[in-house]
Amino acid sequence: MKKLLSLLTSIRTANILLGLFILLLIAGAILMPERPSFQRINQMPLFSWLKEAPLSDTWWLYGEIAVLFVLALNTVFCSIQSLIKKTQGKSLLLKISPQIIHLGFCFIMVAHLVSSAYSFHLFWVFQETSRAKLPDGTVLELERINYSAERGYLTSMQAIFKLKGKDEKRLTIAPNRPALVSGVGVYLKQIALNPVPRALIEISYEPGALWALTGGVLFCLGTVLLIGLRLKQSN
Secondary structure, three states, X not given: OHHHXXXXXXXXXXXXXXXXXXXXXXXXXXXXXXXXXXXXXXXXXXXXXXXXXXXXXXXXXXXXXXXXXXXXXXXXXXXXXXXXXXXOOOOHHHHHHHHHHHHHHHHHHHHHHHHHHXXXXXXXXXXXXXXXXXXXXXXEEEEEEEEEEEOOEEEEEEEEEEEEOOOOEEEEEEOOEXXXXXXXXXXXXXXXXXXXXXXXXXXXXXOOHHHHHHHHHHHHHHHHHHHXXXXXHHO
């Protein structure tokens, strides 16, 4: 038990894991362009895709998941051990700032885990009056497409939807102006006018987004505290 605890709290363990992580990424970068199964990796949750893809294509991804799991354990145990050794005083904030960074890292890992299990990205082509149902039962109906053109090029585009569910209302989306409906992102990707007006819409659900935002804020906060307090201490 002591040997295992020593292994999980070792900086050397973290360095070895990071080295292995990089090697697996290099292997994946070589394999991905050659394997057609990766064309669908962004269209479904990672774990669902892994069930369908052949092991000869995904072995390095399983290795990455295993390395990240052990690396997260290493981070947690190192942080706990470090916090136990901390003593109160003027430099307490400086001492715990690395642990804030580690906590942010763990939140980001949880975000990827949740999204890998439950996220989805769907693409639908809507014509006017076309409908689609979201997971909560809300119905999206394309009412009309607005656009403007100059010298044969589209300069602006909008898709106006009717939302039919608990509350009926209209929803207007445009490139770089998506909408959030019941926690699901609705994005206008492209429109076409011939032979009939139609819009390519992406329906995206990322349940790990809030976890990732929390982790990113903690990571940045810890980094700023660490650098700022170190500079102040050196002066």
